[in-house]
Amino acid sequence: MAEMFKDLDPNTMPRSPGLTYQDLLDQDTHEVPEVLRMESPKDVGLEDFSKDRYISRDYHEKEVQNLWMKVWQMACREEEIPEPGDHLRYDIAGRSFLIVRQLDKSIKAYPNACLHRGRMLKEFDGHASEIRCAFHGFAWELDGCLKDVPARWDFPQIKDEEFSLPEIPVATWAGFVFINPDQDCEPFEPFIKDLAEQFERWDLGSLYIQAHVARVMPCNWKIAQEAFCEAYHVNGTHPQIMRSLGDVNSQVDVWENCSRVITPGGTASPLLDYDMTDEDILRAMMDIPVDQPVPPIPSNMNARAFLAAASREGLRPEAGDRVDEYCDAEIVDSIDYTQFPNFHPWGAFNKIVYRFRPNGDDHRTSIMECYQLMPFQGERPPAAPMTWIEPDQKWSTVYGFLGRVFDQDVFNMPKVQWGLESTYKAGVTLSGYQEGKVRWLHHKLTEWVGE
Ligand code: FES
Ligand SMILES: [Fe+2]
Numbered sequence: 001m002a003e004m005f006k007d008l009d010p011n012t013m014p015r016s017p018g019l020t021y022q023d024l025l026d027q028d029t030h031e032v033p034e035v036l037r038m039e040s041p042k043d044v045g046l047e048d049f050s051k052d053r054y055i056s057r058d059y060h061e062k063e064v065q066n067l068w069m070k071v072w073q074m075a076c077r078e079e080e081i082p083e084p085g086d087h088l089r090y091d092i093a094g095r096s097f098l099i100v101r102q103l104d105k106s107i108k109a110y111p112n113a114c115l116h117r118g119r120m121l122k123e124f125d126g127h128a129s130e131i132r133c134a135f136h137g138f139a140w141e142l143d144g145c146l147k148d149v150p151a152r153w154d155f156p157q158i159k160d161e162e163f164s165l166p167e168i169p170v171a172t173w174a175g176f177v178f179i180n181p182d183q184d185c186e187p188f189e190p191f192i193k194d195l196a197e198q199f200e201r202w203d204l205g206s207l208y209i210q211a212h213v214a215r216v217m218p219c220n221w222k223i224a225q226e227a228f229c230e231a232y233h234v235n236g237t238h239p240q241i242m243r244s245l246g247d248v249n250s251q252v253d254v255w256e257n258c259s260r261v262i263t264p265g266g267t268a269s270p271l272l273d274y275d276m277t278d279e280d281i282l283r284a285m286m287d288i289p290v291d292q293p294v295p296p297i298p299s300n301m302n303a304r305a306f307l308a309a310a311s312r313e314g315l316r317p318e319a320g321d322r323v324d325e326y327c328d329a330e331i332v333d334s335i336d337y338t339q340f341p342n343f344h345p346w347g348a349f350n351k352i353v354y355r356f357r358p359n360g361d362d363h364r365t366s367i368m369e370c371y372q373l374m375p376f377q378g379e380r381p382p383a384a385p386m387t388w389i390e391p392d393q394k395w396s397t398v399y400g401f402l403g404r405v406f407d408q409d410v411f412n413m414p415k416v417q418w419g420l421e422s423t424y425k426a427g428v429t430l431s432g433y434q435e436g437k438v439r440w441l442h443h444k445l446t447e448w449v450g451e
Contacts, residue, residue: 005042005254009041013041016248016270020251021262021264022251024304028305030326030327031327035198035200038198040254041254042440044436046432049430050426050427050451051420051423051425051428054223054363054420055363060358063445063449064093066450068181068358069095070448072188075088076099077175077371078172078176079209080209082383084102086101086126087099087100087128090179093357094360096111098131101142102143103142107170108144108170109169109170110144110168111168114133114138116138119135130148132148136150138150144166144167145164146164168182169183169188174345175206176204192257192339194257194258195257195339198258208373208376208381208383209372210374211399212370212384213398217413218413218414221358224356224366224413225356225441227409227413229435230250230431230438235247237408237412238409242268243272244303245264245267246265247263247269248271250434258338259440259441261334265304265334266285266303266307266308278297278302278303279294282295304332305328307328307331308328312331315349319349326348330348340444341444341445352373353371364417395407
């Protein structure tokens with residue numbers, strides 16, 4: 001990374017007028033954890049990136065070979081395959097892999113393909129005592145050793161010990177299962193190191209899947225992903241939340257394999273050309289009509305602290321008294337991490353995780369997923385199964401908490417694809433700081449995929 005991006009000095013780099021994110025942290029009513037005090041601004045350049053990255057078949061094919069077939073990627077949650085024999089099909093860019101819980105509770109992954117004539121081994125997620133192909137009945141043990149060949153006498157060339165299912169690397173972090181299709185890949189630990197360090201305080205492994213929704217999006221996977229990688233679009237796409245969101249106060253940090261954008265809540269956008277009182281901010285945040293009263297804000301609190309205090313009480317039944325350790329920023333801010341290439345856990349207690357990937361081998365459509373992870377007391381509740389929504393269905397109809405804001409983001413996506421297919425301009429132009437996470441992604445893509 002040191003070679004790739006130069007450090008910037010947070011005190012002298014160009015930034016929005018008004019409060020910085022760190023200024024807001026100084027006003028927090030609780031102790032602010034070190035992870036939010038960190039700043040890692042980088043010089044990510046000012047160049048355009050080619051539109052081919054979104055529209056060209058050739059680029060997609062390079063991406064499949066050089067990225068998706070080589071990179072560590074989140075395949076599922078451990079809780080989706082809790083028992084020995086539980087298996088899950090993970091598809092990426094027209095390839096399929098089978099993730100299997102072993103008798104000793106470890107996890108193995110195999111290309112989802114029979115070693116006889118290649119049929120996909122499992123079409124559906126489920127539970128089995130063996131891995132048997134539905135075509136001619138070849139079977140393997142859960143650990144991949146050959147178990148059964150019908151009419152064994154007719155395959156004298158097969159040596160059992162050489163006919164195990166090939167394994168691909170598997171690793172786990174915070175309840176997530178990662179796979180790498182490349183059997184000679186780099187180890188997982190250095191790949192996840194920065195993200196893992198920053199999430200030490202926010203243990204995603206202690207949460208369970210309360211909801212998991214997927215939809216096919218009419219755009220390249222990066223268009224969908226990038227819509228959630230900056231807050232600069234708030235003024236154009238979500239003007240209704242500018243009164244309670246410090247969009248351009250966002251802090252953007254870049255590390256080697258992960259980056260983050262932190263956007264403060266409970267504070268008004270510096271782009272507004274009128275002043276907002278704390279009462280106005282609270283009214284906006286809580287969507288209280290102008291003819292109705294706003295709850296009184298104690299004199300020792302601003303809107304941000306008041307919202308945090310109310311949310312802390314809202315979280316207490318599920319999360320317990322741990323909530324007293326959560327600072328205001330952890331409760332009201334959007335702390336949006338991306339682990340290269342496509343894994344998006346929100347930091348702190350936002351509970352949302354996104355994943356974006358190509359839809360099969362089609363580079364003009366993608367699969368977007370949202371997990372909602374929740375704390376629980378006592379026994380782990382069963383993981384909610386993944387629900388597919390229709391391509392024209394609004395997310396807010398199934399995933400209410402994301403509401404209108406999320407539908408507004410999604411509304412743009414096919415129009416961006418259309419625009420990029422139509423434009424006479426060679427590339428996309430990005431801001432130097434606020435869209436730094438999008439820049440980071442494209443520098444990483446250059447490193448992995450090429451120009
Ligand atoms: S293709 Fe699987 S048993 Fe024949
Ligand atoms: Fe948005």
